[in-house]
Amino acid sequence: MDITDFYDTFFEEAGELLAEMEQHLLELDVEAPDPEQLNAIFRAAHSIKGGAGTFGFEALQRTTHLLENLLDYARCGELTLRRDLIDIFLETKDMLNDQLDAYRQSVEPDPEALERICRILQQLALEEIGEGAAVEDVAPAQSSAPISEVEPAVEPQGEETPVPASGRFRITLSDVSEKDRDLLIEEMAHLGKVESKSGDTARYEVVLASSLGGDEIEAVLCFVADPEQLEIAPAADASETPAVETATAPAVTESDTSKPAEKIPEKAPEKPRARAPSQAKNSGDSASIRVPVTKVDQIINLVGELVITQSMLDQVAEESEGNRDGKLSSGLSLLSRTARDLQEAIMSVRMVPMDYVFSRFPRLVRDLASKLDKEVELITEGKSTELDKGLTERIIDPLTHLVRNSLDHGIETPAEREAAGKSRTGNLLLSAQHQGGSILIEVSDDGGGLNREKILAKAEANGLAVPDNISDEDVWQLIFAPGFSTAAEVSDVSGRGVGMDVVKRNIEAMGGHVEIDSRPGQGTTTRIVLPLTLAILDGMSVRVGEETFVLPVNGVIESLQPREEDLYPMAGEDLLLKVREDYLPLISVRTAMDVEKAIADPTASIAVIVQGQGRRYALQVDELVGQQQVVVKNLETNYRKVPGVSAATILGDGSVSLILDISDLHRLHQSKKNQGAFESAAREPMSSATRPSEEVAYQ
Incomplete structure (x- = not known):
């Protein structure tokens, strides 16, 4: 089996892990870090490193290895977290994203960027942990050799010691269904020799002899089971298996990932076989299945044709009302209900929660607020509200511009807020809710609000015809005119007068519209009304x-x-x-x-x-x-x-x-x-x- 068949699956899952890592890093309280969050961040880096090693993505493996070491020190309490350390971890996450994109496009990641981030992580480990910190890189995987294999620590004397051929692992499966367990055992058979197996659904143990390391075994098994359901540890040799003539290589497990990995002078074993989640994970009772959006679109088109055909039959039946048979009427009525239910069911497949969109903004708000020297708290509501996936992809850019506008123009500096009798920290609200057959998305801040006189003066300077008795609602709509900006100076955040007109055009291209409500000194709310889907x-x-x-x-x-x-x-x-x-x-x-x-x-x-x-x-x-x-x-x-x-x-x-x-x-x-x-x-x-x-x- 060609392991490249599973690249897309790895890229998708690695992207999800990086998004999860960023979310936990942003939510982490550096004063009292939550151990569960630290473990989740560590597991994300650990899983990506294992997959990168399996597929031979050297830069990704090297970067995650160094990050994983630091995260391990943090969760063990040896590294005290600070805001600047979180910034470095977030920067590393961005670099991992860039590396993932490069591999997705079948090109090598930027070597200079790789060396820079690795140097930063190594220096950080030396400064925070000391000389004893494990800051070495993983060995380059030029021959795709697994990182669990190591050279003998001492040069052999006399007759050459045989190279270790295998390691033994005790793999514990917790709360894994019988179907998934069979699939896992089948995968293990491809990774080495299954020596024993016993237990029940709650706890099942397998002893596996393999030439691979614990990281790579876990990376393959995680295609079927979640990391929390797997425990991989070294198995004892003497008491459980016959003695072998060759020395057994020490296995690398999660507890010793901070140790430097080295290569051995032998040909790398054949790559392990992996099973795609769409083939394996759907066997569980509560499992899901990954389906390309193009296939869903194809089904939606076919359902649409079915609805059209059903409408045609109804019209034919109405035109021949006098000769209409009772069974025909009953059948057409049943067909109408079934077609409607089928249409609603297939449309729900394309619906994704707004959390898919909102999860992108905590990082943006954090970085931009820091750049503008403002204190901003982001609040999200209605994250479970669902919207068509095609629309969620297209709404991200308009929302990004509105959020940046609120941070730059809307929310004041801490000193200005204190002078106005407000708290130093501004509030930015992102909310979503269903409203009839539409979805209402709001971007709201408690800043200074829009300035009517300033907008009218800018409109006059731009040559816009404005009635004398124009309402506030119409004044706010003027900011959507091309080239319109009230910023005192142009910055890399805003002020060029491009953006709001693009926001409006993009929203209207999706069949929606934009409304603005603003009150001086109290803030501004921008409402976006969109159809739930563009297919029906x-x-x-x-x-x-x-x-x-x-x-x-x-x-x-x-x-x-x-x-x-x-x-x-x-x-x-x-x-x-x-x-x-x-x-x-x-x-x-x-x-x-x-x-x-x-x-x-x-x-x-x-x-x-x-x-x-x-x-x-x-x-x-x-x-x-x-x-x-x-x-x-x-x-x-x-x-x-x-x-x-x-x-x-x-x-x-x-x-x-x-x-x-x-x-x-x-x-x-x-x-x-x-x-x-x-x-x-x-x-x-x-x-x-x-x-x-x-x-x-x-x-």
Whole structure:
């Protein structure tokens, strides 16, 4: 078996271990460190080192070996933790991430960076522990020799002593299911000779003779069982096995990982076989299985096709209502329920908790607050709230910018907070919750809030047209304009005026919108509203002429029939619709989408009040068809980008319906009207009074 088949599994699990290591390091109280957290950090480094040795990733193995030694001293109480030591451990974790990425791309990690971090760790061990500290590197694995093999300490005299061929280990399995136990024993048979086995599910012991070291045995067995379920220790030789002619090499276990490892002058054994978690770990009662996202997407597409087919059958049955059979009705009803349940079940597979996103920010907040000389406490709420994995990947960058803005512009320095009667430590809140068919994500701080006058002055300087009686909500929306920044000076954190406009565009590209609420001296809250998934959409079907369009329900507020007295004409043929105390632009879908045979009179139409880009509009349509879940099809992938349209779907009659982009529809409507006005003016003959002279025309 080619061990490279399991590289991807190792990279994924190592990445998860590094994320876990960072989380524990950030949560660790240096004054009174939690032993369980220290052990968890140590185990993460230990597991990565074992896997790196198995796969021959020398730089990764060397770095984790040095880090593991220091962590071992820390958990044994020989190394007193301080904030600057945690900084070094976090820097090492970043370096391990870089090394992992390099190996993932089939290139060698940066040798200069490797030497630098190793030198830092070695120097740290010498300074904190003393000359007796084990600061040596592991032996380079040029021939992939396991690090458990060592040279004889004394040069042999006379006849050469045979090279040790094996070590003996007692491997204890705790609370391992019978199926997983059989798999573990099968793996052990590939690593050496299983000499004995006994016990039950609670505690099962296996004696294994192997030429590998304890680290490498553990790295392979952890593909099936968790590290907490394994205990690997040296087994006694004389009492349990016949004497052998060759000397037995001392086994390296977790307790002596701080000792320098050396090589022996012999050919390395064949690499051990490993079993991927997707083949082994799913055998347990509460096990999980790793599945590529592409496979889940493929299933979602097939379920979508099933939903469309079911809708077609329902429509055919409705059209033949008079001849409809009772059994057919019952079968179609059952199919509808099953398709809906299947759709919800498969969609839940793509859902991941927001902790996947929020876990990235403690490190960012810690480092940036230190850089800005601010004291900030990060609070997260709703980490178990689930969101589509595709959206979680895309929401990280916008959230990162909002968090950086809160730290740089929002939260004051400790001295400024004390002067304002606040605590020296500022609070930054990240929260997530479900709200109807959407998810609401908030970034909130208790800083100084937005400055209305400063924003208006900057808007005027940038040439933005701002009404005199503009509301606070609209003032806050000005910060999303391209190139807008109120920072006094440009820093490497912010101040260039790029970012907030990108945040808004990215959120709207995901079918969401951004809202801002700010109070001077009390802080700012930025709310992001997103659909739970981009694969299935709750849509409102509307008819315009002979065309059916779909509006995302999360953008629909209400619908009404306009009255003549509520319509106010504006310059340029614009119409405003008065809805209670608000005046909303009336957008004709007929004009924007070039639909023929549609109703032109607004009072004979339906106005659907929608929200997009933080503003509300009234869409003029002929008729409301109804609300339904639709399967979203990417139009750009299958056709091309269409203005005013975000995606498409297939209706029950097999026809294609366009899903309208509320944010883009207003711009499209304006451009179509301007084009129509220009063409109309071009067709009309100019009078001598209005026709420009040739001289002016040529100028």
